[in-house]
Amino acid sequence: AQKVTQAQTEISVVEKEDVTLDCVYETRDTTYYLFWYKQPPSGELVFLIRRNSFDEQNEISGRYSWNFQKSTSSFNFTITASQVVDSAVYFCALSDTLQGAQKLVFGQGTRLTINP
């Protein structure tokens, strides 16, 4: 069975610090998708990134970067120079379906608080 673990329930840092959110996954499939979503205090879910398992290139988008390591089954998310607006709950998710209905399995979420 698939499983996603976000061991950090809550993280609190001071603005401008770098912070890394951990995501470890389990799957028997050789091909799969990984995702990160952001849920700000307003409650909506915002898509951040999708990574296909056959594409191990790391990605950077502004202050956000993602480190995908198949060898350790991890897909960690780093925010550089954090800002108060980054305060949110962040979810990592996994899907084994590359075509058709995409049944996501979510981690428990990490609540990130950025203090001014």
Place this chain on the structure above:
Amino acid sequence: DAGITQSPRHKVTETGTPVTLRCHQTENHRYMYWYRQDPGHGLRLIHYSYGVKDTDKGEVSDGYSVSRSKTEDFLLTLESATSSQTSVYFCAISESSTIYQETQYFGPGTRLLVL
């Protein structure tokens, strides 16, 4: 913007009452999903649909039914609500620009309280 709306946005109901939540999309996406969000569990898939009248169960489907009579609407019904179904319910669609690029986008959520 994936054009997803959910109604109602908030609902308070009593145990044993039937409840229907509606998800509406404006862009003809084939796949639609219902998830529930609970503290400590993240989001869990309840049911999903892969076309009109085509639905299947997810991880936590007990106590829920769904229907999809039109492409744009996906209904979630709690036949007899229980307090354990107090949750935030999210609808989602999946969208892809090319093959192997499926991504799910979520509606604004419905907060349901069962007393």
